Amino acid sequence: MDMQRIGSFLAQLRKERGLTQEQLAQQLGTSNKTISRWETGTYLPPVEMLQLLSEMHGLTINELLQGERIEPDKQLAAANETIAQVMKESPFLFKERQAYWQRKWTADHRFDMVLLIVLALVVQVLAIVLVKPAWATAGAFLTMAAVMIMNNRKADYVEHHLYDENLPQD
Secondary structure (H helix, E strand, O other), X not given: OOHHHHHHHHHHHHHHOOOOHHHHHHHHOOOHHHHHHHHOOOOOOOHHHHHHHHXXXXXXXXXXXXXXXXXXXXXXXXXXXXXXXXXXXXXXXXXXXXXXXXXXXXXXXXXXXXXXXXXXXXXXXXXXXXXXXXXXXXXXXXXXXXXHHHHHHXXXXXXXXXXXXXXXXX
């Protein structure tokens, strides 16, 4: 994807409507600095903004990402090309995003995991010192249950961040 071309096209569309960057920013609920970054090709507008811009200008998102108006009979071919480009240039593939959110959850819950290990060790040591084999068994089962619960919470967290784009990301 040619960010400079997209930016120039966005600037052209804004000027065709007789808007300043400040006026467009107010309409979109962002800053004129953000509009400037889009128009210089420094940043690509997020999907939500691409949707608003496409509606505002009566264009498809694909046309915005191609940086030009596309004739109706060429829309499908252009859309396929855009999808291929986006997939190729995407900084995160599914597995990479999944690994990222797993690492983030683990980092955010490191203290909980250390506490769980310490408590499990304390129960096992007490079971040995007090000669309470039932405590050792109960401690092992409680530890397994806690690990299963934490793994389930981790899986829910990762799934939420991979698939639910409507909720705020942590």
